[in-house]
Structure formats: C-alpha cells, structure tokens
Amino acid sequence: MTAEGGLSPLEHWLLTGVPAEQLQAMLDAGHPVRYLAGDVIFREGDPADGLYLILAGSARVTAVGEGGETFLAIVRANEVLGELGVLDGQPRSGTAGAITGFAGYFLPAEPFLDLLETSTVVCIRLLAILTSRLRTANGRLGELPPTGSVAAEEVI
Numbered sequence: 001m002t003a004e005g006g007l008s009p010l011e012h013w014l015l016t017g018v019p020a021e022q023l024q025a026m027l028d029a030g031h032p033v034r035y036l037a038g039d040v041i042f043r044e045g046d047p048a049d050g051l052y053l054i055l056a057g058s059a060r061v062t063a064v065g066e067g068g069e070t071f072l073a074i075v076r077a078n079e080v081l082g083e084l085g086v087l088d089g090q091p092r093s094g095t096a097g098a099i100t101g102f103a104g105y106f107l108p109a110e111p112f113l114d115l116l117e118t119s120t121v122v123c124i125r126l127l128a129i130l131t132s133r134l135r136t137a138n139g140r141l142g143e144l145p146p147t148g149s150v151a152a153e154e155v156i
Contacts (some may be wrong), residue, residue, distance in 0.1 A: 005012065007055045009055070012078060014126070015053070016127070020088065023115065026115045030087040030105055030108060036102075037100050037101060038098065040095065041081070041097060043092065048086050049109055052104040053104055054077050054079050056077050057103055059099060060099050061096045062094055062095050079129075
C-alpha cells in the first residue's frame with residue numbers, strides 16, 4: 001500500500017532497510033487503514049491490539065484525568081502510533097483521533113513483538129522513539145509549577 005502522497009510500509013523509517021524476509025509475516029498479518037479528519041482511531045482504555053505506522057496525515061493523542069482532557073502528542077507521517085500498550089500489554093493510555101485524512105498500516109501486536117525478537121534495528125529505532133517521547137514529556141513536566149520539595153526517603 002502506498003498512501004496518497006505518502007509512504008508504503010516498507011518505506012516507513014521504522015522498517016526501512018530491514019530484510020524483507022524478517023518483515024513478511026508481520027506485514028501479512030497487518031492491513032492498511034484510513035480515517036477521515038475527526039475519526040477516532042482508538043480510545044483510551046481500549047485493548048492495545050496493535051500499532052500503526054503512519055503513512056500520511058496526522059493524529060492527535062489525548063488522555064482524560066482528574067482535571068479533564070490533556071493533550072499528549074501530535075503524530076505525523078513516518079511516525080508510529082499506539083506502541084506503548086503493545087510493548088507493555090496494558091490498555092491504550094490515550095485516545096487518538098485523525099486531525100487530517102490519515103492513512104496508515106496497522107500491525108497486530110503479536111507479529112510486531114515477534115519482529116522485535118529478531119530485529120535489533122527495529123528495537124533500536126523503537127527505543128529512539130520512546131526516548132524522544134520521554135524527553136518531550138520531561139520537558140513539559142519541567143514547565144509545570146513546583147509542587148513542593150522531595151523528601152529524602154522518596155529519593156532512596
């Protein structure tokens with residue numbers, strides 16, 4: 001699948017250069033997806049049954065807490081959406097909705113996890129994604145007003 005004006009799954013930066021024989025079972029288990037602007041891709045609390053390679057368009061991710069809805073991220077073409085729950089087996093941590101027309105490739109959890117067992121390259125790229133997102137989250141936390149000091153026993 002090549003998204004209109006977008007990538008094919010094999011051109012996505014997470015998979016580029018990985019031998020086709022390593023990818024084939026995962027790609028065969030997956031399928032192309034399309035969403036219109038405003039469509040919900042998945043909801044917070046849903047089972048994390050797979051992740052999305054974004055081939056074209058963008059999505060907004062939000063979560064609901066005590067203070068209401070919180071913006072988490074915007075993900076765009078050539079990025080990954082929904083990987084956290086796939087990695088930790090927990091339900092979706094946020095709701096993702098298409099901002100624009102969204103074309104992607106859905107990869108079911110089990111075949112993706114099988115790929116991680118055989119591809120160091122994909123593991124390292126996925127770690128880069130997670131590290132980048134953690135740095136962004138840390139930066140946002142650093143912008144919040146102080147909530148008090150940390151007790152010495154909390155540090156240990």
